[in-house]
Amino acid sequence: MMRCNSYPPCNNAGTLGTGPHCDPTSITILFQDQVGGLEAFVDNKWFGIHPQPNTFVINIGDTFKALTNGIYKSCLHRVLTNKEKDRKTLAFFLCPKKDKIVRAPDNILGRQESRNYPDFTWSQYFEFTQKKHRADPNTLPDFVSFLNSNQSNI
Ligand SMILES: O=C(O)CCC(=O)C(=O)O
């Protein structure tokens, strides 16, 4: 999936162009212009991911987190608008085939460790983000609760 994001200028300092969220997909390859505004939440603080010429930003998403049983964390990020300049970015989202089961492989689990995420398919998670819960900081935990409650209803 590919998305072109366009953020018109905004006079009010601190206005968000995109609210805090983790990408639900596996890995995001982002190309940003030189305006800036992308921030990542690390150690309880927002850090600017400043544009570097000819450089992509690589971002881990929720599906990669689930695939690695949480070893690799999806990155919470947001976008601030610029007061004067229009900003454009191009995001390429890598995701599994729609019906492929997302399941941490045995060899990345510790000996006694169980899986932290129920099995799901990318199409289930995608549908959840489109119909029930837009991407925000709680999308993956809420999806897991949704899957678990649906399973106990069967
Ligand atoms: O435009 C950006 O810098 C980030 C966009 C983004 O987070 C997204 O498309 O998921």
Ligand SMILES: [Fe+2]
């Ligand atoms: Fe994102």
